[in-house]
Amino acid sequence: MNILIFGATGMVGQGVLRECLLAPDVERVVAVGRNATGQQHPKLQDVVVKDMYDYSAIEPQLQGFDACFFCLGVSSVGMKEDDYRRVTYDLTMAAATVLARLNPGMTFTYVTGAGTDSSERGGSMWAQVKGATENALRRLPFKAAYMFRPGVIQPLHGARSKTPLYHGIYVVIAPLLSLAYRLWPDKVTTTEQIGLAMLAVARSGAPKVVLDPADINALR
Template identity: 55%
Template sequence: MNVVIFGASGMVGHGVLRACLLDSEVARVLVVNRRPLGITHPKLHEIIHQDFADLSAISDRLTDVDACFYPLGVSSAGLGEAEYTRVTHDFTLAAAHALLVHNPDLTFVYVSGEGTDSTERGRSMWARVKGRTENALLALPMTAFMFRPGYIQPRHGAVSRTTVYRLTYALTAWLYPVLHRIAPKHTTTTEHIGRAMLAVTRHPVEHRILFSPDINRLGA
C-alpha cells in the first residue's frame, strides 16, 4: 500500500507517520510538508510545497496513492473564521481534489475533533468549519473517514506545535492513565490514531465518523 500524509510534522502526524513506517504492508510513504522532516527512511519520500491551497505544481507527483492521511490542522485560538476556514477547509479540500484526479479508488482519513458540528449552524466557529469540511469530504466520490478524537496523549516523541498544548501535555503526561480510566470514551493516543488510520483502509468499517472508542478499538 502507498500512502500520502499531509501534516506529518505535527503531533498527530508524527503518530501517523510512525505507524506507517513500522507497518510491513505499507510500501511507500509520501509526505507533503512546508519544510523537511529531518529524518530518513527507505519508505519515506518528501515533497516540499508552500501553498497548500494550490497543489497543481505537484499534482503529477500525487499518483499511485491508495490512502491519504490528513492530520494537518491549526488551533482556532486567535484566528478569525476566514483564516481558520482557509487552513481547515480549503487546504483539506484542495488535497482531496488533487488526489482524486489520479487516484479514483482513494481512501481519505481526516482528523477532525470531538465536538465537530455536522449541522454547520452551531455557535462554535471551529466546530462549524470542521463540520463543513467533514461534510464536503463525505460528499466526494471516495471512501472517507472522519476521526473525531477527544483528548489525545502524545506518544513516542510526538510533540504539539502549539505552545500551550505542548506545555499542558508535558505537565500532565503522568495523569493520562487516570484520565483514560475516568473518561475512556474521550481519550486516545497518537499511537492509537496512527494504527486506526491504517486499520480503516483494510477492514470493513460501518461508520464514516469515528470517535475515541472506535479509534482505540481499531488501533489496539
Template identity: 50%
Template sequence: MGDGLTVLVFGASGMVGQGVLRECLRDDRVAAVRVVVRTALDVAHPKLTQVVVGDLATPGEHLAGVDATFDSVGVSSTGMREAEYRRLTHDLTVGVARAVADASPGSAFVYVSGAGTDRHGRLMWARVKGETEDAVAALPLRAWSFRPGLIQPLHGIRTKTRLYGALYAVLRPLFPVLTRVVPGQVTSTEAVGRAFLAAVTGGGAPGVVTTEGINDLAGESAGPRRS
C-alpha cells in the same frame, strides 16, 4: 494495493501527523509513504519520500497512484478570525481532497477533525470542521472523519502549539488515570496512526469515527504484520 499500500500524508510535522507517519513506517502493509511538507522532516526511511512544496494546497503531481491519504493538517482557532480559520482548515483540506479525488479516484481519505465537531454547532471551529467533513464526504473517495478527543503524545512526539504543549505537560502524569476513568475520551498518537491504517485496510465502512472507535480500530490494527 499491489504489494502494499502507497500512502500520502499531509500534516506530518504536527503532533498527530508524527504519530501517523511513525505507524505507517513501522507497518508491513505499507510499501511507500509520501509526505507533503513545507519544510523537510528530520526523518529518513527506505519507505519515505518527502515532497517539499511552497504551498500545501498545490502538491503537484504526487497525488496519483495513492491508495490512502492521511490528512492531519490543522491549526488552533484561538485568536483567529473565521475567514482565516476557514481558509486554513476547510479550504485547504477540501482542496487537497478534490485534487486527490481527481488523481486517485476511489482511494481512501482520512481527515482528522476533532471531538465536538458539528456543522450546526455554536462554536466557530466546530462548524467549520463539520462543513469540511461534509465536503470531503461528498467527493468520490472512501472518506473517514476522525474525531479524537484528548490525545496523549507518545514516543517523544511533541506538539508545536505552545498552549497545547503547556496543557500536555500538566496532563502527562494524569493520562494513565484518565485512560481508565474516561477511556472513550482519551487516545494516543500511536492509536490514531494504527486506527488510520485499520480503517483503510478493511476496518469498517467510511464515515465518522469517534475516540472510542479510534481505540477499537487501533486494537484491531495491532498484529503480527507490524514491524
C-alpha cells in the same frame, strides 16, 4: 499500501507517520507539507510544498496511493472565521479535490475534532467550519472517506506539539493522560492508536464514517 500523509510534522502526524513506517504492509510513505519531516527511512519520501493551496506542479507525485491521512489543523483561538475557514476548509479541500481526481480508489482519512457540528448551524464557529469540511469531503468521489474526531490525545513515542505552550502542558499532565486513557477510552486516545486506526480503515474500512475516541480505540 502506498500512503500519503499531510501534516506529518504535527503531533498527530508524527504518531501516524511512526505507525506507517512500522507497518509491514506499507511499502511507501510520502509526507506532504511546507517543511520536510527531517526523518530518514527507506519507505519515506518528503514532498515540500510552499503553497498548500496549489498542487498543479506536483500532481505526478500524488498519484498511485491507496490512502491519505490528513493530519493538518490549527487552533481557532484568536482567529476570525474567514481566516479559520481558509486554513481549515479551503486548505483541506484544495488537496482533497486533487487527490480524489488522481486516486479514485483512495481511502481518505481526515482528523477533525470532538464536537464538530455536522449540521453546520451550531453555536461554535470552529465546529461549523469543521463540519462543513467533513461534509464536503464525504461528497468527493473517494473509495471511502472517514472523519476521525479524537477528544483528548496523549502523545506517545516522542510525538510533540509544535506549539511550545501546548507541548509544555502535555509534559506536565502526561501521567494524568496515561491514567485517563485507561479509565475513559471513550474520551481519550493516543497518537499511536490514531495511527493504528488509520491503517485499519485503509486496509478494511470501519463500521462508521465518523469515528469518535471509542471507535478509534477499537480499531487495530
